[in-house]
Amino acid sequence: MNRRQLMRMAVLAGMSGGLAACGIDNDGGVVIDGPGPSGGSGVGGGLPVVPKLRRDAVSAAQLIQYFLAAPAGIEDEKAMLARVRAFLAPAAKDWSPRNNSINVVRAVAGELKPDSSSNKWSQQITILPIGVLLPGGMLAPPTRPGSRKITLRVSAAVDESVGGFYIITDEAGDEEPLDEILLSEAALGQFYQPRSLYYWNTENTALVPDLRYISRAYDDARRRDAMVKLLVEDGPAPWVAPAVLRFPQNSTKIGNVVQKEGNLIVNLSSGTTAIRDTNKVGSQLRWTLHRELASGALDVALQIESEPRATVRDYLSDNRAWRSPNAPDRGLFAIVESQLVSLDSHQVSSLMSVLTPKESKETDPKLLIESAAITADGQTVAAVRRDAEGQRYLVIGSESDPKADPLQYSLTAGASVSRPVWLGGESVLLVVGGELMQFSRAGGKQGAGESVSGQPNGKRITSVAVAPDGRRLALLVNGRVYMVAIQGMKKPIELASEGRYLPLELPLESPSHVTAVAFGAEDRLILGWTGDLGRPYIGECNVFGGDFRMILEEVGPSGIRVLSLSASPISPTDPLSLVAVYSTVKGSFRITPNEQLSFKGQLPQVAPSGSPSASTSATPKAPIVSSPFFTS
Incomplete structure (x- = not known):
């Protein structure tokens, strides 16, 4: 069948x-x-x-x-x-x-x-x-x-x-x-309804979600009590635990979570604040209960041993998946004729200049870009480029220091290379020859990347995606999706031993055909794969491989595959509306909630490096658009 x-x-x-x-x-x-x-x-x-x-x-x-x-x-x-x-x-x-x-x-x-x-x-x-x-x-x-x-x-x-x-x-x-x-x-x-508990990462800098299933039979009060008890007393799930801080062992919830005067009042034992201040505890609670507040409660009021400590209001930015409704859209870029192009302005990106050594008076004609990643602030770019001899390099440059030469890492000759992704804003993850590597933004010009610790032995990795929280990864390992947390951020990072392969055989026909992965939300993945008759498809599921749904069937003819995927992750406070981009050898496309739009015909005529400009060419050809991506 x-x-x-x-x-x-x-x-x-x-x-x-x-x-x-x-x-x-x-x-x-x-x-x-x-x-x-x-x-x-x-x-x-x-x-x-x-x-x-x-x-x-x-x-x-x-x-x-x-x-x-x-x-x-x-x-x-x-x-x-x-x-x-x-x-x-x-x-x-x-x-x-x-x-x-x-x-x-x-x-x-x-x-x-x-x-x-x-x-x-x-x-x-x-x-x-x-x-x-x-x-x-x-x-x-x-x-x-x-x-x-x-x-x-x-x-x-x-x-x-x-x-x-x-x-x-x-x-x-x-x-x-x-x-x-x-x-x-x-x-x-x-x-059951999916609900996320939130724990601080091991550096106490951001919250990490822990997806659970809560019985729909619970009324509002019992559901809130259950979620706070799970968060404070039971602790994180084993696969997330290495990346987060749990509450001290003597932490307990006192009494029930009650709604009063526009607040949810949560009373905890004194042990809960032994390793962090009340504002951080309050932020955890507020995010854990954020879906419960639609019924009328506006804030979470934290008590310690029945003594009022804080009313939580300033919490949103503690979850890196959150985006302000007033924030500009993430920048959208692609590689067009081996150059980095903004798909928002239809112009060659100014970041091309920071990828060129300063002694060069103009853009290096040998600077052939294959893929890239840009930080959230839009100022720093990491790009995989190749020279005329076919040697590949990872080049990192920043407009925040325009006078500095770009960093350059030489990659293994002849090895396959994935699209780079930023881990925070300080290092880049890249798969080189089936191995996950980390490259520091502060490295030397001719330095080498470091192999990530704890990656599956004897397995071939082909792609990596970083969750919005920066502490969970989705890897493609021998064509299967492998979810894993980061248990140590010291360079090189160390992956936890509790990784899990996602069960995707039935919707995907075979788990070995997944070719691209991206995070579409903090607990949801977007997948590209090759199905029966060799046709490419795109679907999504949660971080357990459950709740699968098809997004696009037969996105291209037989014999091609989804080469890359990138998404603008949905904010936890926004309605679910997927925005993603993908590429095949036939072109690059955008997925929106209501339609699929091809970029073909919407881009400037960008001439290949070293050739006459498109405007002076007698017969300008349509640009080849590849590896589209959003800023981090």
Whole structure:
């Protein structure tokens, strides 16, 4: 089955809801025998929604749908297992999974087929594990990676007194037996909502997001309490932890988060401020709760041991993903006929001059630019260039010091080279010959880059993207997307050992075909890949590989690939609206929320270096636009 057929098949969805239950009745229904939600309405002001029960299914297909949503929202393992078992035939009442973990899977359903008996059906499902949903909403890497097929068999209940349908587990098929608790990715999205906790990086200079899944069954008050407790007491997820500072071990949340007089009042123990001041703690809380404040609360008021300490207002810039609504758009550039061109002004960039040694009286005719990256302030450029003999260099120059000669690093002869990306404003990351290298802005003219520590051994890296926070990377490793945090910023940087490959087989057909990656938001990636029949595609997913959606299908003819991707990351406080650019051998293109625009015909006629200008050429040719990118 090819990728197009898979994408057009129905993805199994679970019904929405989640709950915190202390008991389950014979049909998996909720029995509250302890403290439940703290009162109030559920998400959106309505009653909390819960997963559908076995008896709610009116067809075999619906039963399978509900079955793949059964474990959602139940925090007690015994209650969760009882709810899952309630969907099984009475003969399977003692069914036991290999463990009690909730395995989130992308599920693509085949045709529901009736068996020889009129009251039995079977459905083959291709599943791809996305991760293991842990307490606290963490999504750990899957324990059984890789897609596989299962068959779920359904029988109408023989006993009319109980009615409905059951999942049959005692009729073996050709596929693996059902031995795990499964939650469909669609059900994850309906029963849980993504929320980021925010931790200060190890230098205490900026916040780093930690994506979690919070039950939609929680009302507003309980959700806020849960998020603050996770932030302060439970700490960051393992893959993010090496890059951030957690609260001291004796830190606790005191009482509930309450809304009063336009504030959310958060009361913490004295230990929470042992390693940072109250303003930084307040900023963490304000960003962690920023989606909760739309209901009317304007600020976060921090208390320490019930003593008022700070009302948090000046916090936005602590998250580097945030951009002021009044900020100018990021500059957009590309390489046109081996020169750096602004796609905003349609002019050769003035930064070309800082890439040229000062003893040269004019632009070096041998200065052939292949790709580049520009800092957020637009003043410093790092460019990969080649000379007439084909030798490549990384050149760094800045308009902030126009009299200085550019720095020049010689790159390994004949090695493949990625597009450079800035890590902060002080160093550049570049893949050279399959190895991730770091180049300092303060290095020597003929210096060499340093190999980044902790990169996957024996693997070929082809591209790197830096998250807006500057502490997480997305690498393309042997054509697969590898997410990893930076655990040490001392040059060369050191990558954490808790990196994870993203599970993308089902939407992408094969994980080995990803050719470009960029951050479209602080927790979302944009991907370019080659699909079936060799055609290029563009899609996006979150940093776990979940919540995948197609952006552009068949962006070019067969046989070409997406060579580069760059995006203007969405600010966490703005509505989601993707703006990105990509290139293929057929040209460079821009993606906006409503259309895809080719740059062809919008650029000046830029003559190749060393040739007559386009204006004097008898037959000027259309410029070749490549490697478009936004400023950092």
